[in-house]
Amino acid sequence: MTDKTGMRKLLDLAADKSDQAEVFHYRSDYGSLSVRNGRVTDMSAGIQTGYALRIIKNGKLGTAYTKNLLDPRKVAENAGISMKGHVEAGFSFPSPCDLPPPPSMDGTVASMGFDDLYSYSDKAYEYLSDRVEGQVDIAAERSVTDVSIMNSNGLDVTRHSPVMYLFASVLFPNTETAVRKIYRSSSASEFPGEDLEEMAELYRAGLPEVEVHGGRMQVMFTQDTMFTLLWRLSAGASGMAFHSGISPLLKKRGKKVLSEKFTLYDDPTDTSRPEASFFDDEGVKTRKHVVFRNGIFENLILNLDYAARLGEEPTGNGYRESMWGGETVAIQPAPLLKTPGIAPGKASFRDMVSGMDRGVIVMGVLGAHSGNINNGDFSVGLNPGYYVENGKIKGRIKDGMVAGNVYEVLRNVVAVEDELHDSLTGGRFPAILLEDVSVSAR
Amino acid sequence: MLGRLESMIREVDADFVDIRYEIKTETVVSFVGREIKSVGSNTTDGFVVRVLREGGFSSATVTREEDVPASIRLALEGADTIRKTGGKRVTLADVPVVEDVVKPPLDIDPREVEIDEKIRLTEKYNEIMLDRPETVTTRLTYREVARDKHYVNSQGTAVSEVLVTTNILGEVIAGKDGVSQNVRVAIGGADGFRKLLDREELFHERSGIAAGLLDARSVKGGTYDVVLNPGLAGVFTHEAFGHFSEADIIEDNPGLRNKMVLGAELGSREVTIVADSTLPGQVGYYKYDDEGVLVKPVTLMNEGVLTGRLHSRATAAGFGEPPTGHAVAEDMRFEPIVRMGTIFIKPGGHTLEELLRKLGDGLYLLDGKGGQTSGENFTFGAQYGFIVEGGKVGPMIRDVNIMGNLFTTLKSIEAVGNEMVLSESGGCGKGQINIKSALGGPSVLIREMVVGGA
Known part of the structure; x- marks a missing residue:
């Protein structure tokens, strides 16, 4: 959920006092868990946001940022103060251009809860535990990140990135040295069996x-x-x-x-x-x-x-x-x-x-x-x-x-x-x- | 603020709940070569909530105050999922309830220094390095991080602490005939702006070392006896042993935990290792950790025997050992994890000359260029070094990286020097960046280290 209203307000404030301005904004919500040695050891979640402002005036760059856009005027002022550095800006912010339509998303990552993360992790854990004697650890995360950029040349773009990953490790005896593999997807899905099979084979070879x-x-x-x-x-x-x-x-x-x-x-x-x-x-x-x-x-x-x-x-x-x-x-x-x-x-x-x-x-x-x-x-x-x-x-x-x-x-x-x-x-x-x-x- | 935080968690249906609100102000002046690349002072903030319910312990972080109720819901959901799935049951070690407000002990408060002065000072040191003819470019940054932390828990602890860490740090890059060599530089600390002043000599020295490396020979890979100077011995201590003393690294690996029982003889009798973030005037200083626990000095190894471990409240209870106040977060985006703070080998009785004489033939290696740990294995790089033959320091060498194994290397420390030098900057990346990971110590002599060479 992008804060276009806040972005627009900040952009207008900054554009008034500069030749060009750009606002970058992200919002990310995520959840993660760790399974170590067969039990869930950690679950955490977060909702993070951020705003970055760049302005160009007389060929010089000013920058500012905040995570919580409580006072857009203060952020615009900070960008003005940063121009004391006389940082050279020999570029212009890009104008709008035709972009391909965003890839279709099935929404399954966005709707994942802790139970789903656990279920996918547990399946990978069980698969590997049945095949190797070493300690099996699984980390899993789902995140949905929206990134938006607006600038005073008319650009207004947003990308929506749902991603889940499963990260499996099989530890060699009495160490943290491991065979590891990651699986990433933009849809909620299981760790592919052939990848886990390959891990088990490599683990045995390295014993x-x-x-x-x-x-x-x-x-x-x-x-x-x-x-x-x-x-x-x-x-x-x-x-x-x-x-x-x-x-x-x-x-x-x-x-x-x-x-x-x-x-x-x-x-x-x-x-x-x-x-x-x-x-x-x-x-x-x-x-x-x-x-x-x-x-x-x-x-x-x-x-x-x-x-x-x-x-x-x-x-x-x-x-x-x-x-x-x-x-x-x-x-x-x-x-x-x-x-x-x-x-x-x-x-x-x-x-x-x-x-x-x-x-x-x-x-x-x-x-x-x-x-x-x-x-x-x-x-x-x-x-x-x-x-x-x-x-x-x-x-x-x-x-x-x-x-x-x-x-x-x-x-x-x-x-x-x-x-x-x-x-x-x-x-x-x-x-x-x-x-x-x-x-x-x- | 503390009262507001208390009201946010008052009604939470859990066995334990805590909340940390943090305002972080970061001031940066950054040069690449003679160009300023960025200047600014910016403030961010956010909340971290943790709940413990029926043994399930979970956390959530949010930026906006209106999302705090959502963060509590998410943390409760996480805790319940851990419980339902038969996950790890956590208890928290008992610690005293504390109410305190801590201001940092600063000689000159860097927050009161004008940005123009920060630009001027950084530029002056940058110019010293650029003035050497062999220098191709530099990267030099003034960085001031002020963390204004407010912590409240359901047991009654309410602590506010401000930490201000100030550095000028970066690298100088020398070049000749298509080859470039870089050397790092860092000054600063957590006790004010004064440490940044009158340091011209160091910047002269570092650019001279980079120039010298252009004609240094690459070390050949193999096994060597080495003397590490305090800067590198600190990195060694941090990587080879320090991470293994962080309880969360080994708590869920039964094989390693069995090897790391207190009383185990892991090092030579020469080796005593201490973690002490209470030492005043050094970059790792803090009073309370990010769960409101007073930090204590811990002797981790005494004459080669494992005697202590660094803990959060959860790991202390899990190990049945005393809490130490080492649960530290990078900032408000993270829950705290166990971090080692200021770590060093206690000085012994040898001068550097004696260590080199004992070394005989080998390598004298200086200053750290990063390191990494995975379980008992570790690597670290030296910024430069010298061949030593018959105890005499010879030609300069470069491209030195070392690998080792905790369980063999600490027993190979043969002698420890009598000086004590601590780093002026930190930057350990165990999932989160810890800019207060101070390290140092005396020089040490270690036998049979594997050197990667080039």
Whole structure:
């Protein structure tokens, strides 16, 4: 339920005192639960709102926000005060444009209660508990978020996003190290049995704990660890890094910098994804946006600000999100891949594993945020990492790390999986097998 | 405010109910390179309600006051669902009923300082880093977070506390021949604006380290003996042990809980670890947690033996251990969870020179670049380091990340230094960001750590 009245009032107040104004508003209601070791341990719910104002006057930007629009005049005043910073604004807020009709929603997520969340969680719990001996944990959430943007150029858009997720973990004995999988949907639905079956199989394969000798070997990143590589690639392709002159991709546009097997894109218009959106958090129309195509660096990731600074068109990637969460309206729009995807290849997961002489499957990582992200460097703990020898998974590695530079390791892609999977961090990815990556182990 | 909150929960049909209302004012001045990217001071607010009914414990958060009745309904519905489904039955540890109003001890109240002065100060430090020829860009932010918290529960506790945390923090990025290296910088605390003044030397030093890293060699992956400086030893303590001392991490994992019984010998005799948010003048300071419980210093490990744990009221009752006042929320969007606050290894008797001599051949690693924990496994990164040969500090190294396992690493601490340095900023992300997660301690010598390298 969007507060269009409040938004309009704030916009009118702000537009009176500026050349351009924009109001961003969200309302989210959600409920979540955790099942740990067979019993519900936590249930929580919330109804959160927020309002963010941006004004432009004489080429300078003013910003303000609040969660509770008790005094629109005060918010407009705050935006005026913030202009003391003389923040450059070389862009204009977008004008209205034709957007596709919103995808049809069946309303089942909106009507979910705690009982429904419990029922779906319990089914997933029972399914896994029947198949593995390890501790099974399930987290579940349903949320309905409405985002609206109005600006003084006449834009008035709203997106309605009902999403539920189920997140299953099977813990290895006496640890928190686990095989994990997520299922997201815009309809109330069960965790697919085949995904849970796959989890159980992977769990059994990882039960033995093995000690290995480090060295350079083949390394496979799965959908849930792909963000280790993508954080670095998207930092490099961001307009922010180009404008600051710190991107390793400077002067490499149109050049082949990675393996021809690698294509990375953002596609918010894919309505099969619950996070689909036809406009970004600045009201810019979104589209399928290819960043790397067959290893060639094609496009930057841009919001309104950095597009203007670099003399480019915005790419519909301006979002009020950060790596560490935070209050949506307190975060200024920044270039971001909201719905990333990697083009599938031709190999099945099983064939990729059976083709490995000696290597590691990176199933989970610790420390992906550490290290020199700008430079593309990564050095992450395996949590867990599976050791493969002669095409067979031998077990999970005790105290191991993989390290490298994303611009080097993605030149040596052996194979890309033929299937896409939802990842824990958002996005849909295949597994990617890389050659000659450094592995350290105790 | 406290009276209004009390009236909102007076009629709730539950065994226990509490409500927290919070007004959060955040002032930010942010630079990227020489450009100001944002300036502003903004206020948000909201309510958090928790109810306990027949063992079911559930919470709801809302922004608007008119939604508080809905939040109570949602929390009751959650509590009833937990009970109906045979979920976890919660009891709350007894704590004293408290009525108190707490003002922060501030040398200079940052809220009284003009925004122009905040811009000028941040710009001055930013310019120091940008003036070094190797610097390509910077990211530097003045951030002042004032939490005006009001807490009431159905047992009669009514507490208001204001916490003001002020930092200037960010990174300097140096570049050469297509390679860039970044080093973090952070100053500030929870006792006022004065800590931000006259800190030019630190910004000179940090930009110098970033420039030095351009010519440093990447460390080769493998197993090394290491000395960690206080900045990195703090991250190690936080990641390798601190999270495991938070009771909610292990309470629902029977396997781990059995390993973490009080009295278990987990570390070497050199290691005594304390969590103490009552220390004045440091970033982790607070008086009451977000369920109105007075925070206490806790000795978590004494000479290698597990002696204490950090608790909320619910986990304290669940473990049968004393409550410690460590249920902390990021802000009014969240229910409180167990957070460690200020954690450190108690200083020992060795000088840095003695630690390096004992190290012999290995790595001397300095300052944290983030870390992560999952159960007993942890990683953390060093901002920079040096090769040590025969106890002598040699060439600079970079790209150092370390992985370890709680149950092996704490026993590998061979010696502890005699200094004590605490961080000036926090930022732990256990589901919520805790800007008061202070850490530090002395330097420590640890044998056989797995280093990722490049």
